Amino acid sequence: MIHALSGGVGGAKLAVGLAALLSPPELTVVVNTADDFDYLGLHIMPDLDSVLYALAGLNDTERGWGRAGESWVCKDTVTSLGVDNWFALGDKDLAIHILRTEWLRQGLSASQVAAELTGRLGIAHAVLPMSDEPVSTVVLSEGQRIAFQEYFVRLQCRPRADGFEFAGMETAKPQAHWMAEMTSADMQGVVICPSNPYVSVEPILALPGVKDALKRQPVVAVSPIIGGRAIKGPAAKMMAELGHEISPLGVARCYQGLLDGMVIDIEDAALAPQLRDLGLQVTVTQTLMKSRKDSVQLARETLDLLARCRGAS
Amino acid sequence: MIHALSGGVGGAKLAVGLAALLSPPELTVVVNTADDFDYLGLHIMPDLDSVLYALAGLNDTERGWGRAGESWVCKDTVTSLGVDNWFALGDKDLAIHILRTEWLRQGLSASQVAAELTGRLGIAHAVLPMSDEPVSTVVLSEGQRIAFQEYFVRLQCRPRADGFEFAGMETAKPQAHWMAEMTSADMQGVVICPSNPYVSVEPILALPGVKDALKRQPVVAVSPIIGGRAIKGPAAKMMAELGHEISPLGVARCYQGLLDGMVIDIEDAALAPQLRDLGLQVTVTQTLMKSRKDSVQLARETLDLLARCRGAS
Numbered sequence: 001m002i003h004a005l006s007g008g009v010g011g012a013k014l015a016v017g018l019a020a021l022l023s024p025p026e027l028t029v030v031v032n033t034a035d036d037f038d039y040l041g042l043h044i045m046p047d048l049d050s051v052l053y054a055l056a057g058l059n060d061t062e063r064g065w066g067r068a069g070e071s072w073v074c075k076d077t078v079t080s081l082g083v084d085n086w087f088a089l090g091d092k093d094l095a096i097h098i099l100r101t102e103w104l105r106q107g108l109s110a111s112q113v114a115a116e117l118t119g120r121l122g123i124a125h126a127v128l129p130m131s132d133e134p135v136s137t138v139v140l141s142e143g144q145r146i147a148f149q150e151y152f153v154r155l156q157c158r159p160r161a162d163g164f165e166f167a168g169m170e171t172a173k174p175q176a177h178w179m180a181e182m183t184s185a186d187m188q189g190v191v192i193c194p195s196n197p198y199v200s201v202e203p204i205l206a207l208p209g210v211k212d213a214l215k216r217q218p219v220v221a222v223s224p225i226i227g228g229r230a231i232k233g234p235a236a237k238m239m240a241e242l243g244h245e246i247s248p249l250g251v252a253r254c255y256q257g258l259l260d261g262m263v264i265d266i267e268d269a270a271l272a273p274q275l276r277d278l279g280l281q282v283t284v285t286q287t288l289m290k291s292r293k294d295s296v297q298l299a300r301e302t303l304d305l306l307a308r309c310r311g312a313s
Numbered sequence: 314m315i316h317a318l319s320g321g322v323g324g325a326k327l328a329v330g331l332a333a334l335l336s337p338p339e340l341t342v343v344v345n346t347a348d349d350f351d352y353l354g355l356h357i358m359p360d361l362d363s364v365l366y367a368l369a370g371l372n373d374t375e376r377g378w379g380r381a382g383e384s385w386v387c388k389d390t391v392t393s394l395g396v397d398n399w400f401a402l403g404d405k406d407l408a409i410h411i412l413r414t415e416w417l418r419q420g421l422s423a424s425q426v427a428a429e430l431t432g433r434l435g436i437a438h439a440v441l442p443m444s445d446e447p448v449s450t451v452v453l454s455e456g457q458r459i460a461f462q463e464y465f466v467r468l469q470c471r472p473r474a475d476g477f478e479f480a481g482m483e484t485a486k487p488q489a490h491w492m493a494e495m496t497s498a499d500m501q502g503v504v505i506c507p508s509n510p511y512v513s514v515e516p517i518l519a520l521p522g523v524k525d526a527l528k529r530q531p532v533v534a535v536s537p538i539i540g541g542r543a544i545k546g547p548a549a550k551m552m553a554e555l556g557h558e559i560s561p562l563g564v565a566r567c568y569q570g571l572l573d574g575m576v577i578d579i580e581d582a583a584l585a586p587q588l589r590d591l592g593l594q595v596t597v598t599q600t601l602m603k604s605r606k607d608s609v610q611l612a613r614e615t616l617d618l619l620a621r622c623r624g625a626s
Contacts, residue, residue: 040411040412040415041354041411041414041415041418042411071384071386071404073384073386073404073405074387074404074405074407074408074411075408077404077405077407077408077409078408078411078412081408081409081412081430081433081434082433083412083433091384091386091387091390091404091407092386092387092390094387094390094404094407095387095388095390095391095393095394096390096394098353098354098355098387098391099353099391099394099396101354102353102354105354117394120394120395120396121394
């Protein structure tokens with residue numbers, strides 16, 4: 001039993017590779033929900049949907065987010081009505097948001113809704129929201145508190161990130177099934193997907209009890225930073241603003257005390273000795289996933305590294 | 314100041330003609346809301362939307378309902394997820410439903426939402442929901458109680474209608490602005506549009522105080538029945554099931570005690586003497602509205618009849 005901790009698009013790509021190699025009972029994907037928000041009365045779970053679309057083979061690989069063959073008739077109509085329409089809701093995407101919002105309103109938990117959606121999308125592997133309780137990332141910027149999607153979509157990550165808060169974290173609990181698995185004898189380790197360390201992975205890790213549980217497991221991370229750049233999103237910009245090194249080393253320091261191994265890109269091969277000095281096992285390989293084949297190859301190397309860490313521990 | 318009482322598509326066609334002839338301060342369209350319902354968490358107001366789309370020139374004149382150039386991507390996606398999707402939500406239509414549901418959730422009244430939508434759709438005439446309180450038509454059928462949209466859309470009007478109930482009518486109030494106008498010295502009369510007498514017009518009339526107010530005004534109705542058939546919808550079938558005559562005479566009897574005049578189709582010219590025997594002024598003309606020109610012509614004849622009734626009273 002392997003757990004993959006994932007944010008949105010980048011993590012979803014590795015999840016596709018892991019799902020190709022592991023049978024449904026062998027893999028659980030735990031997804032960040034701190035990006036979730038309500039928009040026009042609809043409950044949007046961007047990271048969860050990215051993982052679901054990728055696992056169902058419905059994701060748009062060219063645009064890099066959302067669904068393939070998406071159309072924007074509803075969004076354009078909202079715009080034509082003069083409503084400030086900063087979050088792009090595709091017509092296909094809307095179907096998920098409408099059903100999820102309705103099911104939550106009827107009393108289903110986020111996990112139950114995720115299970116409904118995976119089932120209906122033909123996904124056999126478990127995809128769990130990190131928590132059934134709401135947690136919301138707030139970006140702290142020059143004395144202001146900016147809701148994450150506001151920062152991410154409307155402001156296109158322009159404000160300087162001085163730090164983050166996860167509203168609701170005090171009362172949130174890790175998803176029950178995930179935590180039960182974490183303490184099971186079948187657990188073989190945890191993969192931290194190449195997602196943003198601050199706003200995608202940290203909310204998962206910050207849930208009460210998670211770090212303690214992870215310390216009892218082999219944990220490997222795939223670096224989301226290649227050659228000083230983030231493959232997608234504001235991870236590198238955030239690292240700079242927070243005064244962290246924009247490299248796999250900076251990423252490894254985010255996961256300090258939890259990590260047993262790290263997968264880094266060939267471009268960063270020179271950093272392998274420093275990572276090993278931190279006590280990590282290191283795999284150097286191609287980490288950029290441009291195709292399903294790349295995802296499967298990277299997943300294979302990640303699982304190999306995890307097996308090595310398990311053997312060493 | 315003229316009031317038009319309207320259901321959905323048929324009434325909307327006459328409203329277009331009336332709006333072409335009367336300036337915004339001269340016309341208020343009052344629309345049935347007893348068909349309104351919640352579907353997948355969205356608040357749908359079918360009659361109001363039919364009137365709005367027609368007045369904004371956005372209605373689909375070929376299909377006869379909904380918006381022109383509509384697409385069905387979201388609906389097809391919901392269906393693909395295995396959800397019983399009996400109510401056809403178009404992608405453009407959805408924009409209205411999403412915004413309305415959100416505005417209602419924020420605390421706006423149905424009237425305020427209607428005003429938002431008319432403004433944003435560029436409609437200058439007032440379109441008022443009959444009430445800001447919910448009223449829901451229930452079809453009584455062989456001992457069963459069927460919600461109206463269930464009967465109308467899902468069951469395609471197949472069950473026998475033994476009668477109707479308007480749940481919520483006891484506590485609903487007529488829309489405030491409408492009632493204030495009704496007692497103003499500027500009122501010149503009321504037009505009952507060619508809508509279903511039982512499920513479109515009767516809910517409007519059944520609101521407390523409305524019939525009393527109408528008795529103090531000249532009132533003319535345009536028959537929705539031509540040659541023993543309803544132009545659209547189940548009006549003729551309902552008349553048969555309720556044991557009423559399927560003719561303008563049967564319609565006139567629905568509005569007994571309120572009506573001063575009636576516009577009937579040339580096909581029904583032979584009934585004019587019987588309607589006059591009921592004390593009504595009668596206009597015989599082409600009542601089928603196939604084009605905007607037809608709507609304007611019928612509106613003109615209806616307003617002429619109303620003026621004659623006003624002169625006679």
